[in-house]
Amino acid sequence: MKKLWVVLVTLLAGLSLAQTTLRVGVLLPISTVAGKAALNGVQLGAEQVNASGKVRMELVVVDDGNAPATAVPALTKLMTVDRVDIVIGGLASGVTFALSGPVKQYQPLFLCIGAASSVVEQAFSDYGRFFHYHPWDYHNVAAALEFFKYLYDNGARRVAILYEDGPFGSAGIQTYRQQLERQGYTVQAEPFKSGSGSFTAILTRLKAFRPDILYWIGYDVDALPIAAQTRQVGLEPKLIYGAPPAWPVGFEKNSLSNDIAGMTAWLPSVANAESRRFVTLYRRKFGEVTDEYMAPMGYVIALSLGRAAEAAGSSDKDRIAAELAKVQMDTPFGPLSFKPSDTGRTRYQGFNQSIWLQFQYLEGSRRPVFPPNRAARPLRFPGNY
Numbered sequence: 001m002k003k004l005w006v007v008l009v010t011l012l013a014g015l016s017l018a019q020t021t022l023r024v025g026v027l028l029p030i031s032t033v034a035g036k037a038a039l040n041g042v043q044l045g046a047e048q049v050n051a052s053g054k055v056r057m058e059l060v061v062v063d064d065g066n067a068p069a070t071a072v073p074a075l076t077k078l079m080t081v082d083r084v085d086i087v088i089g090g091l092a093s094g095v096t097f098a099l100s101g102p103v104k105q106y107q108p109l110f111l112c113i114g115a116a117s118s119v120v121e122q123a124f125s126d127y128g129r130f131f132h133y134h135p136w137d138y139h140n141v142a143a144a145l146e147f148f149k150y151l152y153d154n155g156a157r158r159v160a161i162l163y164e165d166g167p168f169g170s171a172g173i174q175t176y177r178q179q180l181e182r183q184g185y186t187v188q189a190e191p192f193k194s195g196s197g198s199f200t201a202i203l204t205r206l207k208a209f210r211p212d213i214l215y216w217i218g219y220d221v222d223a224l225p226i227a228a229q230t231r232q233v234g235l236e237p238k239l240i241y242g243a244p245p246a247w248p249v250g251f252e253k254n255s256l257s258n259d260i261a262g263m264t265a266w267l268p269s270v271a272n273a274e275s276r277r278f279v280t281l282y283r284r285k286f287g288e289v290t291d292e293y294m295a296p297m298g299y300v301i302a303l304s305l306g307r308a309a310e311a312a313g314s315s316d317k318d319r320i321a322a323e324l325a326k327v328q329m330d331t332p333f334g335p336l337s338f339k340p341s342d343t344g345r346t347r348y349q350g351f352n353q354s355i356w357l358q359f360q361y362l363e364g365s366r367r368p369v370f371p372p373n374r375a376a377r378p379l380r381f382p383g384n385y
């Protein structure tokens with residue numbers, strides 16, 4: 001019996017030594033819709049990694065406040081007090097741009113969940129521990145332009161663009177304008193301050209332009225004011241199209257959402273096996289299903305990190321980075337692997353324009369409407385606003 005206990009203790013000690021423990025900082029705007037969804041996804045992914053028994057992922061979660069003034073000291077705390085070597089974060093472009101200096105100073109392995117602005121890509125272009133999962137703004141442009149070509153073929157000719165005046169909205173605006181004009185559109189673009197809630201003056205000016213499409217690039221807080229004030233000023237486009245990272249909670253229950261279209265990287269109705277698995281696990285853990293694509297994005301980041309750490313057999317950030325660069329895996333968005341970005345500025349770019357799909361709020365839910373091979377319902381065009 002004594003020998004048996006010695007053998008068991010030895011085996012358990014061996015298993016303990018074989019397990020890689022990762023202390024991972026998670027830096028997200030957790031009071032926002034997108035930030036909370038992303039955190040849920042990271043936690044769910046970490047839970048799945050830990051269940052394997054080969055890697056133990058310990059998350060240190062801090063709120064970036066969706067503001068540079070909060071995010072920079074929060075990152076500093078993660079690096080100097082919490083002593084993490086790996087950070088998952090970088091959702092909003094303006095915040096992530098502000099983090100570029102401190103990240104380079106402290107040198108973590110930085111796994112970027114959002115931050116589509118090419119301004120951010122430029123800021124991190126010389127940082128070798130930067131892995132960017134989300135498509136860049138020029139990927140977003142490519143996906144949106146395919147949809148706008150379809151709308152042009154169906155009679156749309158004028159596009160009014162409302163864009164927030166920070167890095168997220170303004171970085172790609174000239175590209176959008178040029179590409180739309182190249183397609184044959186007449187374009188009028190106006191900046192706004194995200195979160196101001198006041199769009200009446202801009203929308204009144206745009207009314208004289210008589211746009212077929214009202215296209216706004218901003219955040220979830222802007223969706224309802226724009227939908228309401230568009231109607232109040234009597235602006236009647238054929239389509240209202242939005243491109244926020246997330247939509248307001250419960251927006252689909254508000255009649256003002258009817259026929260509004262937008263772009264997303266994922267919906268629960270996506271039929272691939274990994275998407276179905278994610279939906280099942282998410283419902284089991286949180287008691288509901290989310291429409292927010294930042295949830296599966298966070299989940300994918302945690303799973304890929306766990307896979308890389310297992311392959312590295314180490315918690316060393318550079319050994320993990322080397323294995324992460326080799327990762328090839330199926331995800332709710334489709335296949336993931338890392339390669340240089342289209343511009344060459346990002347050495348490790350994950351997803352591109354292929355993950356985007358267009359949806360429309362129809363009968364109280366988001367329904368995929370484009371491209372045709374992924375559509376659950378036909379696009380309602382013109383919409384009724």
